[in-house]
Amino acid sequence: MTTSRTRRPPRIGEKPVFRNTLIAVVLVLVALVIVAPLAIIGVQAFSKGAAFFAKSITDRDTVHAIWMTALTALIAVPINTIFGVAAAWAITKFDFPGRRLLLVVIEIPFSVSPIVAGVAYLFVYGLQGLFGEALQSADMKILFALPGIVLASLFVTAPFVARELIPLMQAQGRDLEEAATSLGASGWRTFFSVTLPNIKWALLYGVILCNSRVMGEFGAVSVVSGNIRGQTNTLPLHIELLYHDYNAVGAFAAASILASLAIVTLIAKVALERRGAGRIRRPALTGPALAGPKLETTEPGISQP
Amino acid sequence: MKIRLDTIVKTFDTFRAVHGVSLEIGSGELVALLGPSGSGKTTILRMVAGLEYPDEGAIFFGEENATDIEVRHRGVGFVFQHYALFPHMTIGENIAFGMKVSKTRRSAAEITERVADLLRLVQLDGLKDRFPAQISGGQRQRVALARALAVDPKVLLLDEPFGALDANVRRDLRRWLRKIHEELGITTLFVTHDQAEALDLADRVVILDKGRIVQTGTPEEVCRAPENAFVMNFLGDANRLKATVTAGRASVNEITFDAAGVPDGPAELFFRPADIIWREDGAGIPAVILRVIDRPDSKRILAVTADGQHVEFDTAPEFPFRTTARGTLEILRPRVFSITPA
Ligand SMILES: Nc1ncnc2c1ncn2[C@@H]1O[C@H](COP(=O)(O)OP(=O)(O)OP(=O)(O)O)[C@@H](O)[C@H]1O
Ligand SMILES: [Mg+2]
Numbered sequence: 257m258t259t260s261r262t263r264r265p266p267r268i269g270e271k272p273v274f275r276n277t278l279i280a281v282v283l284v285l286v287a288l289v290i291v292a293p294l295a296i297i298g299v300q301a302f303s304k305g306a307a308f309f310a311k312s313i314t315d316r317d318t319v320h321a322i323w324m325t326a327l328t329a330l331i332a333v334p335i336n337t338i339f340g341v342a343a344a345w346a347i348t349k350f351d352f353p354g355r356r357l358l359l360v361v362i363e364i365p366f367s368v369s370p371i372v373a374g375v376a377y378l379f380v381y382g383l384q385g386l387f388g389e390a391l392q393s394a395d396m397k398i399l400f401a402l403p404g405i406v407l408a409s410l411f412v413t414a415p416f417v418a419r420e421l422i423p424l425m426q427a428q429g430r431d432l433e434e435a436a437t438s439l440g441a442s443g444w445r446t447f448f449s450v451t452l453p454n455i456k457w458a459l460l461y462g463v464i465l466c467n468s469r470v471m472g473e474f475g476a477v478s479v480v481s482g483n484i485r486g487q488t489n490t491l492p493l494h495i496e497l498l499y500h501d502y503n504a505v506g507a508f509a510a511a512s513i514l515a516s517l518a519i520v521t522l523i524a525k526v527a528l529e530r531r532g533a534g535r536i537r538r539p540a541l542t543g544p545a546l547a548g549p550k551l552e553t554t555e556p557g558i559s560q561p
Numbered sequence: 562m563k564i565r566l567d568t569i570v571k572t573f574d575t576f577r578a579v580h581g582v583s584l585e586i587g588s589g590e591l592v593a594l595l596g597p598s599g600s601g602k603t604t605i606l607r608m609v610a611g612l613e614y615p616d617e618g619a620i621f622f623g624e625e626n627a628t629d630i631e632v633r634h635r636g637v638g639f640v641f642q643h644y645a646l647f648p649h650m651t652i653g654e655n656i657a658f659g660m661k662v663s664k665t666r667r668s669a670a671e672i673t674e675r676v677a678d679l680l681r682l683v684q685l686d687g688l689k690d691r692f693p694a695q696i697s698g699g700q701r702q703r704v705a706l707a708r709a710l711a712v713d714p715k716v717l718l719l720d721e722p723f724g725a726l727d728a729n730v731r732r733d734l735r736r737w738l739r740k741i742h743e744e745l746g747i748t749t750l751f752v753t754h755d756q757a758e759a760l761d762l763a764d765r766v767v768i769l770d771k772g773r774i775v776q777t778g779t780p781e782e783v784c785r786a787p788e789n790a791f792v793m794n795f796l797g798d799a800n801r802l803k804a805t806v807t808a809g810r811a812s813v814n815e816i817t818f819d820a821a822g823v824p825d826g827p828a829e830l831f832f833r834p835a836d837i838i839w840r841e842d843g844a845g846i847p848a849v850i851l852r853v854i855d856r857p858d859s860k861r862i863l864a865v866t867a868d869g870q871h872v873e874f875d876t877a878p879e880f881p882f883r884t885t886a887r888g889t890l891e892i893l894r895p896r897v898f899s900i901t902p903a
Contacts, residue, residue, distance in 0.1 A: 431641050437632045439712055
């Protein structure tokens, strides 16, 4: 038996050569494709010294771009959070015709290139667009202004929160809500005391992903914002402008803000995943497969210590 | 509180889950809804609770028509099969939840005291600050019951309350539930697909098949006088032999049995495995032993009659006969049901 054991062929990747080569290839790729560009942003941003970095960051147009980005996020993220929670709640807690269709429609922004979304908004709200004339006569500016940017951002990030919540809420089922209502709780009370505490980490996770996408969105926003420097430029658009102006250091300085945001997002994401949000599914706490320490099974009739 | 269901119908999309069920549950009664999987037990229970609305028919709580009253105002206590305890709340908070959201204001001290009383009632004092994930399944189910009782429900509804527990815990819990019911006297309707559980616990058993009530009665009535083949089969092991009925007598292999009230024509004769006397010779249906299965308290004999029908019966452990032994079967307490054309 021992001979057959030593002659046993290695499992996939068990040969040290194979394993080490594979690991090396992956590490090199990660370094080249992911780490190096990020490192270069940092290095380049400070290549003319901290003073120049500070000056670039506090440049009037850059500050305005930061403000535009923050403002967009402040409007778009709460709206999409509410939308995401409402959609997830409707889809998982009620039966209604078109439920499945809604599930598919919510995911559309993920499969459509953002630039397509931008162009579509152009067709709807642009001067030659569907509502163009009506809007102009009402003197409402949607395109090439904040509303357009917010709308495009809303479109692109619509699925983020809903997508995090739906699988979790589906796994949790309706039992908890039904139990709460049968105990006399109103709809709001049920949501805030029962549903929300059980989805809070997933919700925060979705919000953070949504926020980082709103702040970083380029394609859709670039079509609808019109790229007016100091007026309708968001941070990603401004970075591109600076770069085209041959102001590489300025571009990198501005980019370093987005990169820091990415790092903060990443840390928050990892922290939340530890709490069970994201892809790692929590066990359905309402089900029988409750993953908890089974302390003791006592016979009824015997009091607990 | 008396509950009355008046020809309730429920259809899901195109599937009719409940066909015109009428039922009356007396005040303080403990009634079991018993039936195989998919027979509509949960659906009926949920309609009584208000978690589902009937398409037709009405539900009365006492004299009041409760059909359209929302769950939260219906005043029922519902215990879910998988407990549905709020995982982010301690046991104490779970039990207090109903009192906190209720319209009748209670002081914090009152609530604390009531929680303590309920924990004592379900024999879980000391577990107040644990979370549901930190207690066993049987304990969780008792917490779920305490939580439902906390709001002083007019009616207690339990959906397979012990379904997820192992056999020993189940048996203990149902005796315990019976005791609690006797103490509190709340009208209780519970769902189960376990015959022993229904017979052990209930004052009255309602047997369902495919969304219809097939028999209602005390455990004694349904056991001793099953009204049809389904009930006979569903309540326990039953043997079935082909028979022919003529003028109130059913004949099987030239032996005749009383079959008063059964229409002439093809029928089936049913009997329990315990209701057979095996003889080496004598009057009875001739048969051959195929197999002997040993059990802790008896022997189960598998035999085949002369005309090739299989029969199983139980005997004392001392039963001396072995495979291929020939003899005759005397059937005690047979029941004859005519074969209704499908
Ligand atoms: N929400 C629903 N949508 C569609 N069909 C349903 C729904 N709920 C129940 N049904 C169907 O109605 C029938 C009765 O279901 P019900 O849950 O009442 O059965 P049950 O007697 O409780 O069974 P079990 O013992 O398996 O719990 C089943 O065939 C089921 O598939
Ligand atoms: Mg059921």
